[in-house]
Amino acid sequence: xxxxxxxxxxxxxxxxxxxxxxxxxxxxxxxxxxxxxxxxxxxxxxxxxxxxxxxxxxxxxxxxxxxxxxxxxxxxxxxxxxxxxxxxxxxxxxxxxxxxxxxxxxxxxxxxxxxxxxxxxxxxxxxxxxxxxxxxxxxxxxxxxxxxxxxxxxxxxxxxxxxxxxxxxxxxxxxxxxxxxxxxxxxxxxxxxxxxxxxxxxxxxxxxxxxxxxxxxxxxxxxxxxxxxxxxxxxxxxxxxxxxxxxxxxxxxxxxxxxxxxxxxxxxxxxxxxxxxxxxxxxxxxxxxxxxxxxxxxxxxxxxxxxxxxxxxxxxxxxx
Amino acid sequence: xxxxxxxxxxxxxxxxxxxxxxxxxxxxxxxxxxxxxxxxxxxxxxxxxxxxxxxxxxxxxxxxxxxxxxxxxxxxxxxxxxxxxxxxxxxxxxxxxxxxxxxxxxxxxxxxxxxxxxxxxxxxxxxxxxxxxxxxxxxxxxxxxxxxxxxxxxxxxxxxxxxxxxxxxxxxxxxxxxxxxxxxxxxxxxxxxxxxxxxxxxxxxxxxxxxxxxxxxxxxxxxxxxxxxxxxxxxxxxxxxxxxxxxxxxxxxxxxxxxxxxxxxxxxxxxxxxxxxxxxxxxxxxxxxxxxxxxxxxxxxxxxxxxxxxxxxxxxxxxx
Numbered sequence: 001x002x003x004x005x006x007x008x009x010x011x012x013x014x015x016x017x018x019x020x021x022x023x024x025x026x027x028x029x030x031x032x033x034x035x036x037x038x039x040x041x042x043x044x045x046x047x048x049x050x051x052x053x054x055x056x057x058x059x060x061x062x063x064x065x066x067x068x069x070x071x072x073x074x075x076x077x078x079x080x081x082x083x084x085x086x087x088x089x090x091x092x093x094x095x096x097x098x099x100x101x102x103x104x105x106x107x108x109x110x111x112x113x114x115x116x117x118x119x120x121x122x123x124x125x126x127x128x129x130x131x132x133x134x135x136x137x138x139x140x141x142x143x144x145x146x147x148x149x150x151x152x153x154x155x156x157x158x159x160x161x162x163x164x165x166x167x168x169x170x171x172x173x174x175x176x177x178x179x180x181x182x183x184x185x186x187x188x189x190x191x192x193x194x195x196x197x198x199x200x201x202x203x204x205x206x207x208x209x210x211x212x213x214x215x216x217x218x219x220x221x222x223x224x225x226x227x228x229x230x231x232x233x234x235x236x237x238x239x240x241x242x243x244x245x246x247x248x249x250x251x252x253x254x255x256x257x258x259x260x261x262x263x264x265x266x267x268x269x270x271x272x273x274x275x276x277x278x279x280x281x282x283x284x285x286x287x288x289x290x291x292x293x294x295x296x297x298x299x300x301x302x303x304x305x306x307x308x309x310x311x312x313x314x315x316x317x318x319x320x
Numbered sequence: 321x322x323x324x325x326x327x328x329x330x331x332x333x334x335x336x337x338x339x340x341x342x343x344x345x346x347x348x349x350x351x352x353x354x355x356x357x358x359x360x361x362x363x364x365x366x367x368x369x370x371x372x373x374x375x376x377x378x379x380x381x382x383x384x385x386x387x388x389x390x391x392x393x394x395x396x397x398x399x400x401x402x403x404x405x406x407x408x409x410x411x412x413x414x415x416x417x418x419x420x421x422x423x424x425x426x427x428x429x430x431x432x433x434x435x436x437x438x439x440x441x442x443x444x445x446x447x448x449x450x451x452x453x454x455x456x457x458x459x460x461x462x463x464x465x466x467x468x469x470x471x472x473x474x475x476x477x478x479x480x481x482x483x484x485x486x487x488x489x490x491x492x493x494x495x496x497x498x499x500x501x502x503x504x505x506x507x508x509x510x511x512x513x514x515x516x517x518x519x520x521x522x523x524x525x526x527x528x529x530x531x532x533x534x535x536x537x538x539x540x541x542x543x544x545x546x547x548x549x550x551x552x553x554x555x556x557x558x559x560x561x562x563x564x565x566x567x568x569x570x571x572x573x574x575x576x577x578x579x580x581x582x583x584x585x586x587x588x589x590x591x592x593x594x595x596x597x598x599x600x601x602x603x604x605x606x607x608x609x610x611x612x613x614x615x616x617x618x619x620x621x622x623x624x625x626x627x628x629x630x631x632x633x634x635x636x637x638x639x640x
Contacts, residue, residue, distance in 0.1 A: 059387075062563040062589060064509075067379075068388045097417075103432050111431060112423050112464045115449055115457070127457050129435055129447035137435070137447050144432045189384075192527035203564045204589075207512035207538055214534040218527055243382040244523045269382060269524075 009225040016169065016220060019196050020162040026170050029156055033091055033174035036154045040089035041178030046312065048088045049171050051188035052076020053095025055161040059195060059214065064204045066160075067216075071189035072107075073098025075239075075272075075301060079185060080153070082305035088183070089152050091175070093167055095188070096157045102144040106134055161191050161219065168222055172230035180319040182234040183312055184226065187265075189241065194219050223259040235315045236261035237308060243269045252279040262315065265304060274300060278307055329545040336489065336540060339516050340482040346490050349476055353411055353494035356474045360409035361498030366632065368408045369491050371508035372396020373415025375481040379515060379534065384524045386480075387536075391509035392427075393418025395559075395592075395621060399505060402625035404467055408503070411474045411495070413487055415508070421473065422464040426454055481511050481539065488542055492550035500639040502554040503632055504546065507585075509561065514539050543579040555635045556581035557628060563589045572599040582635065585624060594620060598627055 007015075037047050053076065054069030077099035080090045084101070092101065099107055106114070114133040118126050129137050147153050156171070158164040175182035193216035205212060227236055240255060242248045245268045252266040256279060266277045274289040287303045327335075357367050373396065374389030397419035400410045404421070412421065419427055426434070434453040438446050449457050467473050476491070478484040495502035513536035525532060547556055560575060562568045565588045572584040576599060586597045594609040607623045 056388075060563070064390050064561070064563065064589065065511075066388055066390065068376075068386055070384050070386065100430060103430050106431055109431070110420060110423050111426055111429070111434070112461055114431070115461055117458065117461060117465070125458055127449035127451075127454075127461060129449070131447075134431075134447075138437065138445055141432055141435055141437060141447060145437070191385075192525075193532045204562055205512075211538060212513045212534075212536040214532075214536070216532040216534070218531060241384070242524055243380070243384065269384065 007220065007224075009228050012220040012222065012225050013229075016165055016222070020165050020194075021197070022166045023158075023163045026166050029167060030170035030174055033154065033156070033171050034177060036089065036091060036151075037175045037178050037182065039151075041181055046088050046181045046183065047091065047175055047178060048083050048183040048185050049091045049093060049175055050076050050080045050083065050185045051093045051164075051168065051190075052080075053098030053158075054189040055095070055164050055191045056159050057161050057191045057194050057216075058200070060204055061197070061200050061202045062204070067191060067193070069189040069191055071095070071098065073100075074104065076185075076187040077101050077104040078299055078301040079187060079305055082299075082302050083185075084147055084152055086305065086309050089154075091154045091156060091171055093156045093158065093164075093171055093188070096159045100155070101153065102140055102147075105136075105140060109133060161194055164188065164190060165219075165222060168226070169230060172226045172234075175234060176231035179233040180235065180316045182231060183308070184231065184234055184236045185308070186223075186236075186238045190219070192219055193217065221259070223255075223261060227259055227261045233319065235308075235312045237263045237265060240264050240266045241269060241272065242266075249277065249279065249284070252277070256281060263308070263311065276300060276304060278304070280311075327540065327544075329548050332540040332542065332545050333549075336485055336542070339514075340485050341517070342486045343478075343483045346486050349487060350490035350494055353474065353476070353491050354497060356409065356411060356471075357495045357498050357502065359471075361501055366408050366501045366503065367411065367495055367498060368403050368503040368505050369411045369413060369495055370396050370400045370403065370505045371413045371484075371488065371510075372400070373418030374509040375415070375484045375511045376479050377481050377511045377514050377536075378520070380524055381517070381520050381522045382524070387511060387513070389509040389511055391415070391418065393420075394424065396505075396507040397421050397424040398619055398621040399507060399625055400473070402619075402622050403505075404472055406625065406629050409472050409474075411476060411491055413476045413478065413484075413491055413508070416477045416479045420475070422460055422467075425456075425460060429453055481514055484508065484510060485539075485542060488546070489550060492546045492554075495554060496551035499553040500555065500636045502551060503628070504551065504554055504556045505628070506543075506556075506558045510539070512539055513537065541579070543575075543581060547579055547581045553639065555628075555632050557583045557585060560584050560586045561589060561592065562586075569597065569599065569604070572597070576601060583628070583631065592620075596620060596624060598624070600631075 040047050053073035054071035057067040059065040080092050080101040083090050114130055115127050116130045118128050158167055240252045248266050252264040255264050264279045266279050276287050278285045289300055360367050373393035374391035377387040379385040400412050400421040403410050434450050435447050436450045438448050478487055560572045568586050572586040575584050584599045586599050596607050598605045609620055
């Protein structure tokens with residue numbers, strides 16, 4: 001399937017090394033991820049890499065301006081919780097300050113609005129959580145602390161596209177150590193375009209120079225080396241978000257045909273909270289919430305993760 | 321000073337009306353800001369509009385991608401606190417999710433890491449703040465609650481450039497009702513470039529179409545009508561951030577000459593936390609923290625606000 005638009009793995013790897021600066025801590029993080037995967041793999045646990053949030057693409061070397069992608073990280077943070085409920089250990093590769101598992105339930109709450117000053121037993125004054133502002137905080141906090149204490153969630157942060165790409169490669173190689181027990185759930189909204197360092201101005205672009213022309217190159221698709229070289233035994237899921245429903249399934253099928261991975265979760269911007277299609281080589285399954293379920297705040301991520309859990313079980317059996 | 325690059329007020333106003341969609345709540349917010357300004361003005365209080373955070377510039381009508389400006393909102397949120405300490409009432413026009421006065425001290429803290437489960441007096445379990453994670457939380461919370469109870473801080477949010485521009489105009493007109501007691505402290509990192517609606521694609525740009533060419537127009541400078549028409553009696557401060565120190569003061573002087581406002585706070589990206597220059601028509605004053613002050617976490621915003629407080633006092637005396 002290789003064509004001008006879908007270069008081979010060595011070309012993608014070459015561009016990654018040459019055109020995207022690796023963050024200085026990538027090897028340290030890779031070590032942590034490898035240890036995490038091996039520890040949980042040995043304990044018979046499956047491990048999923050959940051990527052989440054949008055990537056930042058600098059327009060200047062000393063960056064003031066950047067291109068970004070709309071993404072709160074809700075899909076990734078919510079899915080991570082459901083993976084944990086089903087017994088997975090989770091590497092959560094997420095955009096700095098995007099939504100976080102469990103904490104996401106209180107996104108948008110100003111910390112100081114959620115606390116009350118209360119007279120303590122003696123002369124002391126205690127600061128306590130306001131349950132009106134943080135509904136269900138006791139049980140949520142308890143679950144969060146259990147997950148943390150169990151070492152089941154490994155958070156890794158990125159901001160820029162370069163950081164994301166290098167950390168994704170490191171994560172893929174780390175999780176490849178546990179073969180088919182590894183799943184990749186690539187929900188991050190990764191930029192398709194970037195400016196190579198050689199074409200980037202050093203300083204802030206001056207508005208006095210007149211209108212701005214930006215010329216951006218296409219980002220190499222990491223899905224190819226990920227599936228082919230970095231983690232060839234793993235179960236790999238990508239996402240396809242479009243605003244135009246009429247081209248969605250075609251794009252999803254194209255991606256599957258090109259990268260030969262296992263499923264694409266296809267969704268449309270306006271309806272993504274209540275409707276997705278799980279597209280596989282041989283099949284496509286619609287997952288939809290009813291209006292009643294939406295009212296009861298059922299989350300579509302629960303359905304997506306249940307669907308993939310079953311598919312992953314089947315996949316592991318086949319591989320053995 | 322009008323030239324091709326600095327169009328007259330009517331032209332700026334015309335472009336604002338035609339090329340930037342007004343948010344639906346702008347009149348409601350304008351009413352709230354007017355009431356706020358008049359209430360505090362009548363009580364003899366000065367009112368400052370602090371703008372803070374970066375603006376989002378959509379690249380598509382159904383937006384997936386956007387251009388953004390680096391800005392955490394630290395400068396604005398910190399300055400707002402010092403204005404409150406000096407007796408100002410503050411309209412805080414800030415980017416959604418950027419740093420917020422008082423709460424900014426705990427930015428980066430995960431809410432669930434800052435809470436502890438504690439056995440209550442009876443069978444109940446209480447959720448309390450962890451002072452290790454939230455240092456000084458008692459006094460900070462107390463001050464936050466006083467400010468809120470006193471109605472001294474009016475928060476107004478924006479995300480896109482269009483929202484910011486229309487809300488800035490509304491704020492300027494609202495604060496003009498109290499004449500020279502109003503200060504504008506324009507610390508937001510506003511985009512210089514945008515794509516007019518007529519040139520914007522409806523749907524998500526397809527990466528399969530090849531490299532991306534973006535052509536952006538210059539944003540009309542609101543400082544001109546703000547100073548000339550919207551709030552002609554107010555004390556107006558703008559900011560100039562550059563990455564290249566060698567052009568900084570020249571740019572600051574150019575802005576003052578063009579817009580005829582009262583001061584430019586000039587700062588360089590790398591050193592902005594410890595050094596700024598307050599540039600006025602007749603003078604320029606350097607404000608710098610010593611290394612010892614940096615270690616003691618003295619904030620340069622305290623110095624900036626003190627400097628402007630004195631200048632505002634002088635300005636008000638001259639106007640009377």
